[in-house]
Structure formats: structure tokens, C-alpha cells
Amino acid sequence: MQSKMKESDPILQVENLFASTDNLPILKGVSLTVYPGEIHAIMGRNGCGKSTLSKIIAGHPSYNITNGDLKFLGQNINSLEPEERAQSGIFLGFQYPIEIPGVSNLEFLRVSTNARRKFLNQEELDTFDFEELVKEKLELVKMDQAFLSRSVNQGFSGGEKKRNEILQMALLEPKIAILDETDSGLDIDALRIVASGIKKISNSRTGIILITHYQRLLDEIEPNFVHVMADGQIIKTGGSDLALELEKKGYEWTDNFVKET
Amino acid sequence: MEIIEKIKKYKLTVEQTEIQKICLHKLQSSPLPNPKSELWRLSNKSKFSNFLDFSLNEKDLEFDTPYPNTSQSIIRLVIGENCQTKLIEEDYSIQQLSEEELDKYIKEQISYFDQNENWSNLLNLSLSCKKNILGLKIKGSKIPPIEIFSHASSKSLSAKTLVIFLEKNCNLELLQVNLGKQKSSLSQSTFFFLEENSSLNHGVVSYGKNGSNLLNSLNVIQKSNSAYNLGSLHFKFNYARFEINIKQSEGNAKTNIKSMQITKNDEQISTYTKIDFNGPNGFLDQINKSLADDKSHAIFEGSIIVPKIAQKTDASQLSRNLLLSDLAQIDTKPQLEIIADDVKCKHGATISQLNEEELFYMRTRGITLAEASKLQLSSYFQEIISFIPVSKDRWDLLDKLLNEN
Known part of the structure; x- marks a missing residue:
């Protein structure tokens, strides 16, 4: 799925998306458009559908799109496999990065990077060239090389796992990154490292969706838009002020909003 | 006859x-x-x-x-x-x-x-x-x-x-x-x-x-x-x-066993083990892995015998199994027969499928389902293969298991 789009065209369009899992509706008409260079924040209570939205964009096989469209670089991706979406430039940073015992982090990163490079018609990297590249990217998230020889995320602390996610993002150079609660479980220093890594990777050609509960990540990375989700819908969109408002008011008003509508 | x-x-x-x-x-x-x-x-x-x-x-x-x-x-x-x-x-x-x-x-x-x-x-x-x-x-x-x-x-x-x-x-x-x-x-x-x-x-x-x-x-x-x-x-x-x-x-001896059997099509492969401790201070660490695909059948039965003479025995037996198809069958029975009263013996068995969340994670990094499954399997195999001495590299066991079997 190669793009012939203009730089001003949207990267991601979520159009009136309804989705369910085990016949249980989770998303009930979500619409969202992300243009190059934009940072969007999605906030909301636990269980409002934020993480589900991120998994559906990434193509999780447990969820079914029952209505609506997902478009990436102008093309419908509803039926694309997760790996096809990832290769074409969609990145999901996991809230709880998965441990894969026995699979070396270095090999995992190399195979992933080469899958993306192959899609971009770039030369695949052998182990030596890849090590050079990964060393450079490790600097972004201040990770030690020792992490490369360990199994993927196994025995990593919460902060190390999140930094490993940002390292993957840096290597894959996605068009859009959806970062699901990347700030959870991080102390202040780790949060700054992760935020600084995200800022260095993002540019005027990429889009970012930050899913978060807290203002503290948005203090480090200022979003262009803040969306509030409740009961599987985006019920309000605003600027970065909206996040500050939520910090003060909490989410109770979102419950009332859902009841009223 | x-x-x-x-x-x-x-x-x-x-x-x-x-x-x-x-x-x-x-x-x-x-x-x-x-x-x-x-x-x-x-x-x-x-x-x-x-x-x-x-x-x-x-x-x-x-x-x-x-x-x-x-x-x-x-x-x-x-x-x-x-x-x-x-x-x-x-x-x-x-x-x-x-x-x-x-x-x-x-x-x-x-x-x-x-x-x-x-x-x-x-x-x-x-x-x-x-x-x-x-x-x-x-x-x-x-x-x-x-x-x-x-x-x-x-x-x-x-x-x-x-x-x-x-x-x-x-x-x-x-x-x-x-x-x-x-x-x-x-x-x-x-x-x-x-x-x-x-x-x-x-x-x-x-x-x-x-x-x-x-x-x-x-x-x-x-x-x-x-x-x-x-x-x-x-x-x-x-x-x-x-x-x-x-x-x-x-007694006073050490035994470590890491064994694996892989079945496909309609194959049947079984492993039966009997470890007999006939003296004190014996040690055993055993893991058996089975992987069954298609309509195949893998069997593991392990018995550990600890008579009265075998005090202070320290024995562990684990059976870990991967079932890759709805029609495949795995039977596993780790068992202990303990008469001695001062021993440390444990056993256990698990049967599971490939971890779907691990697969999804790898797929979100652009790795195809087939490659992701191979990576998962290679990690499953590696624990056993790395324990096989002599020329295991020349035999390309991992390659045989992933690509030929």
C-alpha cells in the first residue's frame, strides 16, 4: 500500500467507526482525522474504549469492525492484517508491552525493521549494519546496549519496557504512532526520557496519537488536539486547554454527558 | 504369537x-x-x-x-x-x-x-x-x-x-x-x-x-x-x-533431562521415563516438551520413584506442551511415587497454544504471522536444543524443526 498522497492529506481517518468483541459493542461511532505534523491526545476513563480504538487501528484480530471505515493515507485498511498495517507505517506503542521469552531483542528489532524497510523498498540490513543503526537509536531513549541481548521485554522494568517501545518506534519510523498510556508506570525522569524520544522522532510528516489519563505527559508533549472519550465515542474535542480542564474537573461530567445523550 | x-x-x-x-x-x-x-x-x-x-x-x-x-x-x-x-x-x-x-x-x-x-x-x-x-x-x-x-x-x-x-x-x-x-x-x-x-x-x-x-x-x-x-x-x-x-x-547422583518430541500429520511419538532413586541425596531436574500439530498425538508419561532409602531426594519433573491444532492430541502424566519422608519433589504439566498476544505484538511490528509463529516456536525449541551436546550447530536442528518438519 504505497501512498501517492500530498503532504497536506490526512494520514489517518477514522470514520464513524463501530466495533465489537465477542458481540459486545465497544466503539460506537468514533470519528477522528490526523494530519501530518499533528499530535492528538485521547483521554477518558478506564473502559471508555481508548485502548480498544488503538488496537483496532493496529488490526487486533479479536475485534470486529461492524460499521465505518479506517483509512490510512487515503486507503481503506479495514481488512488489512496487523503486519500489513505495521509495514505500511502504523505503529502501536503498547500499554503493557509483551514479554517474549527466548526471542532476542536484537533479532526481534532487526526482523521488524527489515520488514518495514522492505515495504519502503529500502535495502534490508544485515546484523552488522543493523547494530550500527540500533546503537544510534538507543541514544534517543538512553538505553544500554545490554538490553539488546536480552529476550524481548523479559525482566525489563516498567520504564525499560516503555523505552523499548519508543526504541522500536524510532527504528520503524512510522507515519503514525499510537502510544497507549506510554506514560503509565514511569517515574519523572523516565517520563522525560520517553517524551524527549517521542519529540525527536516526530516531525512534520508524521502524526501521533497519545492515549493518556494524565496531564503530565502533555506537559512534556503539547498536543494540537485533545479528545475526550466516553462509552465508545469521542464526546468532546478541544485544544490543550481541554486536558487542563479535565485535570481540574475529573471525568464525572463525562458520565452525565453519556446519560443525557 | x-x-x-x-x-x-x-x-x-x-x-x-x-x-x-x-x-x-x-x-x-x-x-x-x-x-x-x-x-x-x-x-x-x-x-x-x-x-x-x-x-x-x-x-x-x-x-x-x-x-x-x-x-x-x-x-x-x-x-x-x-x-x-x-x-x-x-x-x-x-x-x-x-x-x-x-x-x-x-x-x-x-x-x-x-x-x-x-x-x-x-x-x-x-x-x-x-x-x-x-x-x-x-x-x-x-x-x-x-x-x-x-x-x-x-x-x-x-x-x-x-x-x-x-x-x-x-x-x-x-x-x-x-x-x-x-x-x-x-x-x-x-x-x-x-x-x-x-x-x-x-x-x-x-x-x-x-x-x-x-x-x-x-x-x-x-x-x-x-x-x-x-x-x-x-x-x-x-x-x-x-x-x-x-x-x-x-544415591548422591545428579540427573538433568531436557527432552522434546514434535508430531505432525498423523504421527504418534511418546516418551516414557522412569527415574529410580535407590539411595539418598539424589537430584533430578527434568523437563519434557511436546508439540503436536495437525492430527498427531504426543504422549509423555514420567514416573519418579523415591523409596524409603532415598531420603533428601530433590526431584522436579515438568511437562510443557503446545497444541497447535484442534485435532491434535497430547496426553501427559508426570507422576511421583514417594515413600521417603524427607524429600523435596515436585511435578507439573501445562498444555497451551501459541500465545496470541505475543503473536499480535510481533505482528504490530511488521512481522508476518508465519514468521511470528516461527520466532515463538524457535524460542520454545531453543531451550532443549541448546542442551544437546556435540555438533548441534552442524546438524542445523532449529532449521530442520522450523523449515523441514
């Missing part, structure tokens, strides 16, 4: 040895394993019968699967081909056991045989001719790694026997490779005797072809302060059965 008739028919042309006569006589009272016995209950009857369908071949045809090249530092022996083995160096010696020594040892073993538990050994020894019995006495230090091959020829039944005495203070790395050919049956019985303070790192790789069958019986006696480490792998057999009998005869 059909099997007895068959064996007698096999033997018409060659004079039977005394051991063959003894074993045949014992088999006459139980010509086939008792299907009601726990050790044979799950064995696929028609596949087992297929094992005995081929005519006995005592003369191996040249094996057309080339063995991987060996390095000069590895001693390579092929059962049935190496009639004379005598290597005496400054630090070690590897000598063939004399006929008298072999006869004496095997007869002693046979006297302990139980018809059901040792049926495979009885069959092996009733079929195995002198040429196909390799007996070695190994002593000394700095012994080069040894590879020992057994193979079956196409459309025939072959029986190979290996007996090794490891003398005091001797350390050895040994890889045993059992190769099956298309439509063939191989009966392999192995007997190890580990003297005090000796240590054996033993690898068993049994690699079949379509329609090949294997009865593989491994019998180990460990004296005190000996260490026996086994890494084993069985795959690509229509029917294979791996029996492990280990006896720590005086």
Missing part, C-alpha cells in the same frame, strides 16, 4: 546368539506388550503393528543421507560399521568391550527385565546380531566428543544396541543420532553405566522420514557422585517411542 513367528523367520538364515535365544524365550511368554499396561495403553496399535511389518535387515545398505561433515576433534562411530574400536591416547582410552564382557553385562541386565517395562529391550536384543551391538569402555580425561549413529534402511527393520561403560572420574560428551529412512523401523537400545565421579553429557537426536518408525530405549545406571545430562529430540516419525530408564543406584 505372530511376532515370535516373525522373529524366528528372520533368524532362519543366521545362527542365534545365546542372548537372542534368552530374549526370544522371554518374549514367548509375552509376545506383544500388554495393551492394558499403563506403559502401552495409549500406543497406537496399528502404527505399532506397522513397526513390525518390515523384514529384518542385519546388513545396512549404504545410507544415502550424508552425515554432516565432522571436525577432526570429534570421534564418529556408526553402529554396524565400526567393527574394531580402539583408541588409546595419553589422557584417555576408548576400547571395545570384549564379547565376554558384553555378554555378561547384557545377561545381567536381562535378568532384571520386566516383560512390560522392558519389552522394547527384549525385542531389540532378540533381533540385534553381534555386528550391530557396539560396546565401549571409556576412561581417562580430555576425551574428544563422540558421535554415534544408528540408522534404519528403507523397507526393513534394523536393530542396533549400544553399551557404554564410563569409568571413574571420566567426563564425556556424546551425541547419539538415530536416523530413520522412508518406510523403515529402527529398534535402538542403549545401556550406560556411569561409575563414581563420572559425568556424561548425552544428546539424542532421532530424526525420521515419512513412514519411519522407532523404538528407542535408553537405560542408565548411575553410581554415586555421577552426573548424567540428557538433551533429546524426536521428530518426523510415523511412530516413535522413547523409553528412558534411569537408576541412581547408590
Whole structure:
């Protein structure tokens, strides 16, 4: 799925998306458009559908799109496999990065990077060239090389796992990154490292969706838009002020909003 | 009595040895394993019968699967081909056991045989001719790694026997490779005797072809302060059965086992282990992995026997299994029989499928489902493969498992 789009065209369009899992509706008409260079924040209570939205964009096989469209670089991706979406430039940073015992982090990163490079018609990297590249990217998230020889995320602390996610993002150079609660479980220093890594990777050609509960990540990375989700819908969109408002008011008003509508 | 008739028919042309006569006589009272016995209950009857369908071949045809090249530092022996083995160096010696020594040892073993538990050994020894019995006495230090091959020829039944005495203070790395050919049956019985303070790192790789069958019986006696480490792998057999009998005869010995069997199509591969602690302070760490795909069937039954004399035994047995298809079947039964009251023994079994969240995670990084499954499987296999000593890299086991099987 190669793009012939203009730089001003949207990267991601979520159009009136309804989705369910085990016949249980989770998303009930979500619409969202992300243009190059934009940072969007999605906030909301636990269980409002934020993480589900991120998994559906990434193509999780447990969820079914029952209505609506997902478009990436102008093309419908509803039926694309997760790996096809990832290769074409969609990145999901996991809230709880998965441990894969026995699979070396270095090999995992190399195979992933080469899958993306192959899609971009770039030369695949052998182990030596890849090590050079990964060393450079490790600097972004201040990770030690020792992490490369360990199994993927196994025995990593919460902060190390999140930094490993940002390292993957840096290597894959996605068009859009959806970062699901990347700030959870991080102390202040780790949060700054992760935020600084995200800022260095993002540019005027990429889009970012930050899913978060807290203002503290948005203090480090200022979003262009803040969306509030409740009961599987985006019920309000605003600027970065909206996040500050939520910090003060909490989410109770979102419950009332859902009841009223 | 059909099997007895068959064996007698096999033997018409060659004079039977005394051991063959003894074993045949014992088999006459139980010509086939008792299907009601726990050790044979799950064995696929028609596949087992297929094992005995081929005519006995005592003369191996040249094996057309080339063995991987060996390095000069590895001693390579092929059962049935190496009639004379005598290597005496400054630090070690590897000598063939004399006929008298072999006869004496095997007869002693046979006297302990139980018809059901040792049926495979009885069959092996009733079929195995002198040429196909390799007996070695190994002593000394700095012994080069040894590879020992057994193979079956196409459309025939072959029986190979290996007996090794490891003398005091001797350390050895040994890889045993059992190769099956298309439509063939191989009966392999192995007997190890580990003297005090000796240590054996033993690898068993049994690699079949379509329609090949294997009865593989491994019998180990460990004296005190000996260490026996086994890494084993069985795959690509229509029917294979791996029996492990280990006896720590005086206690104070260590045993580590990491074994794996992989079944596809309609194959059946089973592993039966019996670890007998016959003295105090014994140690066992055992893991058996099974992976079953398509309509295949994998079986593991492990028993740990801890009599009163075996106080302070520390034993652990774990069965981990991966079921890759709705029609595949895995039976697993790790069990403990403990009489001693001051022991630390544990066992457990898990059966699962490939982890879907791990797969999704890898797919979100652009790795295809097929590649992600291979990565997961390779990590599953690696734990066992890395425990198999000698030339495991040259055999490309991981590649064989992921790409050929």
C-alpha cells in the first residue's frame, strides 16, 4: 500500500467507526482525522474504549469492525492484517508491552525493521549494519546496549519496557504512532526520557496519537488536539486547554454527558 | 504369537546368539506388550503393528543421507560399521568391550527385565546380531566428543544396541543420532553405566522420514557422585517411542533431562521415563516438551520413584506442551511415587497454544504471522536444543524443526 498522497492529506481517518468483541459493542461511532505534523491526545476513563480504538487501528484480530471505515493515507485498511498495517507505517506503542521469552531483542528489532524497510523498498540490513543503526537509536531513549541481548521485554522494568517501545518506534519510523498510556508506570525522569524520544522522532510528516489519563505527559508533549472519550465515542474535542480542564474537573461530567445523550 | 513367528523367520538364515535365544524365550511368554499396561495403553496399535511389518535387515545398505561433515576433534562411530574400536591416547582410552564382557553385562541386565517395562529391550536384543551391538569402555580425561549413529534402511527393520561403560572420574560428551529412512523401523537400545565421579553429557537426536518408525530405549545406571545430562529430540516419525530408564543406584547422583518430541500429520511419538532413586541425596531436574500439530498425538508419561532409602531426594519433573491444532492430541502424566519422608519433589504439566498476544505484538511490528509463529516456536525449541551436546550447530536442528518438519 504505497501512498501517492500530498503532504497536506490526512494520514489517518477514522470514520464513524463501530466495533465489537465477542458481540459486545465497544466503539460506537468514533470519528477522528490526523494530519501530518499533528499530535492528538485521547483521554477518558478506564473502559471508555481508548485502548480498544488503538488496537483496532493496529488490526487486533479479536475485534470486529461492524460499521465505518479506517483509512490510512487515503486507503481503506479495514481488512488489512496487523503486519500489513505495521509495514505500511502504523505503529502501536503498547500499554503493557509483551514479554517474549527466548526471542532476542536484537533479532526481534532487526526482523521488524527489515520488514518495514522492505515495504519502503529500502535495502534490508544485515546484523552488522543493523547494530550500527540500533546503537544510534538507543541514544534517543538512553538505553544500554545490554538490553539488546536480552529476550524481548523479559525482566525489563516498567520504564525499560516503555523505552523499548519508543526504541522500536524510532527504528520503524512510522507515519503514525499510537502510544497507549506510554506514560503509565514511569517515574519523572523516565517520563522525560520517553517524551524527549517521542519529540525527536516526530516531525512534520508524521502524526501521533497519545492515549493518556494524565496531564503530565502533555506537559512534556503539547498536543494540537485533545479528545475526550466516553462509552465508545469521542464526546468532546478541544485544544490543550481541554486536558487542563479535565485535570481540574475529573471525568464525572463525562458520565452525565453519556446519560443525557 | 505372530511376532515370535516373525522373529524366528528372520533368524532362519543366521545362527542365534545365546542372548537372542534368552530374549526370544522371554518374549514367548509375552509376545506383544500388554495393551492394558499403563506403559502401552495409549500406543497406537496399528502404527505399532506397522513397526513390525518390515523384514529384518542385519546388513545396512549404504545410507544415502550424508552425515554432516565432522571436525577432526570429534570421534564418529556408526553402529554396524565400526567393527574394531580402539583408541588409546595419553589422557584417555576408548576400547571395545570384549564379547565376554558384553555378554555378561547384557545377561545381567536381562535378568532384571520386566516383560512390560522392558519389552522394547527384549525385542531389540532378540533381533540385534553381534555386528550391530557396539560396546565401549571409556576412561581417562580430555576425551574428544563422540558421535554415534544408528540408522534404519528403507523397507526393513534394523536393530542396533549400544553399551557404554564410563569409568571413574571420566567426563564425556556424546551425541547419539538415530536416523530413520522412508518406510523403515529402527529398534535402538542403549545401556550406560556411569561409575563414581563420572559425568556424561548425552544428546539424542532421532530424526525420521515419512513412514519411519522407532523404538528407542535408553537405560542408565548411575553410581554415586555421577552426573548424567540428557538433551533429546524426536521428530518426523510415523511412530516413535522413547523409553528412558534411569537408576541412581547408590544415591548422591545428579540427573538433568531436557527432552522434546514434535508430531505432525498423523504421527504418534511418546516418551516414557522412569527415574529410580535407590539411595539418598539424589537430584533430578527434568523437563519434557511436546508439540503436536495437525492430527498427531504426543504422549509423555514420567514416573519418579523415591523409596524409603532415598531420603533428601530433590526431584522436579515438568511437562510443557503446545497444541497447535484442534485435532491434535497430547496426553501427559508426570507422576511421583514417594515413600521417603524427607524429600523435596515436585511435578507439573501445562498444555497451551501459541500465545496470541505475543503473536499480535510481533505482528504490530511488521512481522508476518508465519514468521511470528516461527520466532515463538524457535524460542520454545531453543531451550532443549541448546542442551544437546556435540555438533548441534552442524546438524542445523532449529532449521530442520522450523523449515523441514
